[in-house]
Amino acid sequence: MNTEDRSEAFKKIFIDYEVETNEVVKETIQRMKQIDKIIPPIETFFASVNILEYKFEYLSKNIEHNLGYTVSEMHENGGVLYLLSKIHPNDAPLLLKAIDELMKYITTKIPADKRDKISCSYNYRIKKKDGTYINILEHISPEYFNKDKIPLFVTSFYTVNGSKNEYPIVAIIKILNEKNGYETLYYKNYSTNSIVSKLTNREIDIVRLLTLSKTSKEIGDILFISSHTVDKHRRNILKKMNFKSTGEIVQYYKDNFIS
Structure with missing residues (x-):
């Protein structure tokens, strides 16, 4: 699967969902900017993502510390799709399947009034600017939904695992309960x-x-x-x-x- 095919495949997952506005993410972006001013170089970076347009509404500067790409470089080369193009070719098909099944589970198994309580995560290897691969664990929390309670804007936290080991691709959905503890709704190992x-x-x-x-x-x-x-x-x-x-x-x- 080449980069163009991979990009189209990721887009197709969300093609039926309508974006209404990004006004509601402004507060989240403002918080991210404030955090970005004071946070030191650490093994994580974060973003506000428009998942339909595959656009970074905001991307933290620590992406350069972790992957070597500057924020402006990411935007100039296609944003989210550029980042996705760097995913290890062996991991990309499994990740596509995982994201597709996560979206289907969220929209068919989780009641609409509970979807703002969920958190999703999955992992993959991604190529740094120097050509080496590192492991990323991505945590996603929905920020904004359309009228059908489909998540359209999300906050993503990308955490680097320093190990160079190859890990199985695992996707998880958790939901926040009344005591602010997460309970697992969905767990699947897509590799082995x-x-x-x-x-x-x-x-x-x-x-x-x-x-x-x-x-x-x-x-x-x-x-x-x-x-x-x-x-x-x-x-x-x-x-x-x-x-x-x-x-x-x-x-x-x-x-x-x-x-």
Whole structure:
């Protein structure tokens, strides 16, 4: 798949969705500008993205620190589509499939009044200006929807994983619950069969919270379940993953770039 074909394929996913206005993203962009003035060079950059027009409404300067491309260079060469053209050729078809299925899940499985609570993430390798590839984990939060509650503008956070390992392409949808804790709605590994694929969404949430050093009681409070239920899930996780300790689970989680 060449760069032009890849760009058209990404565009096609959103072709039926109508952009109404970008007025509502102005406040988000203003916040981004303020953050960009004071944030030091770190292993992350962020953007406000018009996903239908594939346009950066705003792109943070840290993209140059991480990828080598300047903000003006990105805009001059096509913005979002230029960034997408740098995705590793082995990852691009899997990422296309993942994004397409995420959009279909959001628009068919998640009630319209809940879509402003979701967060999506997926990972891929991207080529830096020096020709080397690095791993990126992209977190997306919707900022604005059309009349049919289709997300049109999103905030994207791109985090660099310093490892040069090749990771499976994983796509995730999480939703913010009443206690401001995220619960997994959708998890799919698009590259290979993984032992994590054996886990339920609830078990994936528990693993994620374990990596944040949460206790069973804290996890139970976040997920609205008892600590005894959490402990039962932990035992099931160990059995399914054939691990002996929570430490092994946490390390596997980190090593396999699971979000």
